[in-house]
Amino acid sequence: MLKGLLKRARKELRATVAVIINVWKLDLSYPLSALYFITAPFLWYAPFILFSYFMAGGRTSYTFGSLTGIPDVITYVTLGSAFALLTLVSMWSTAFGLRREQWIGTLEVVYLAPVSRFSIILGHSLHSVSHIGAGIIIQIIFIHLLIGIHINYWGIIPALIAIGLSIVSLQAIGLILCSIVLTAKQGWMAAEIVGDILYIITPVAYPITILPVYLQIMAYGNPMYYGTEAFRGFLIFGLDFSIGWWMLLVLAIIDLIALGIGYFIYLKTDEYIRKKGDLYKF
């Protein structure tokens, strides 16, 4: 039984790796695009850094510090933005993993392959994480040198755990969105709106305490809230950021619940589409 499960898991893993390699090969056929999307995240959040720098009249703001405990606005915004981009991109890739297969004309072939569709979606997501992740690492080094962000090296491992746990929970949301993209005409709109709302209720560039109460309540159920706070806290304060461990625990619990729900919804949607024979319409 266990042997059979392990064998199956190995096969699924091979399929996931094959998808990652395949998408990387496609990316590298357009070297300029691949290079651009490694450097682009910096361009995407540079307006935020410039805006924050201007509004604070420099790097620090005491008003901001009294709200967040971190007066250095630039460090706060940069780390928050880097984290949010990486995790949100992984969610997008999950939501559009199968749609992308359709664009390149391989959806039917993939559906006939004797592997779980989940492994294929995971492959697309992990490809994006590796692609954007490479960009984020380059940018954090660049920002470290250019802007002078001081990172506590002891906090790198728990910060990476925060990224991993957040990506898992966003995979769950991505699976639900993938179900919407599979069934609804113009389902991408749902993915866009969910991504934008998640961004607003995540403490990327401001603490959630400044949000209206109803948004604060939503933020406490948002895995990105815990992920962003833990990631940034560990990188700034290192292992002394004790509340961060609790946040990682909450994140792990959210992962378990969300992944179960997300996978269940996705399986039901998959079953529904097959029953209706709607795959070609997708």
Next chain:
Amino acid sequence: MLMKRKSKRVDIDIKYMNIRAMLSIAKKELIIASRYKLQVVFWGVVPVLWVLPFILTGIAISGGTDSEILESTIGTGNFVEFIIIGAIIFSYMGSTIWVMGNALRWEQYSGTLESLYLAPVSRMTILIGATLSQTIIATIQAILQFLIFSFLFGVVYPFHKIVIVAFLVLLMIIGLYGFAFFIAAVIIFFKDPDVLNDFISTFFYLVTPVNYPLEAIPISLRIFGLIMPVTYALIGSRMILMSLKSSFTLESIIFALIILAIVFWIVGYSTFKFAEYWTKQRGKLSAY
């Protein structure tokens, strides 16, 4: 004499044909858009969600909706109004570049690019037609955004001032059309419109005073912002709507917008013509 008169008439006919083709393309795009009403509304609402993080960051840093630093720089501390004007006006730039950059690509996806290329009208008319329709859609979306912002933040601008702003926006759009021709030409060479469009709109979002005043942009980047019509439209619109102080006068802004429009049209038109000639010479239209 008769020959001369005939050739003049042919010239007028060709011009008339180009205008008709342009309007037909615009009509076609509007009909397609009307089939996706939800999408039109969607792109009117979603940019509001993109602006909110800036406003919330400003509140967290300033402790309210007024910023002392902004006041000392431009004469008013109300950054909410400042950002809203920026977002609405910049949305024109985003949509112009996006549509003109992709217009030929979308014709290719729909399988109509070759037929359009065989039509006896200028290829520029395809681009202008597509962008014209997008300008109409962008205006509807700008009104929608403005209504949402008014509802959320209680921002109201006097109507007679909006008319002057609309004139500045019109001049900006004319200039942007020229710039977008240039982008369309570059896309013919490099083929991948998504990357170029994304880079250009993100880069100009950074270097133009959309969310912060011109003074906040580092000088090395400000130079790029100063060659874009959107910068002058933003400065002028805020001067009019928010009664801001500026080193520019309204006359100098209008002058700059006219000059930029002329320069961009000359550069954009010549580059596009060259790209088209280059593609035809090498028979690369299908590879586009």
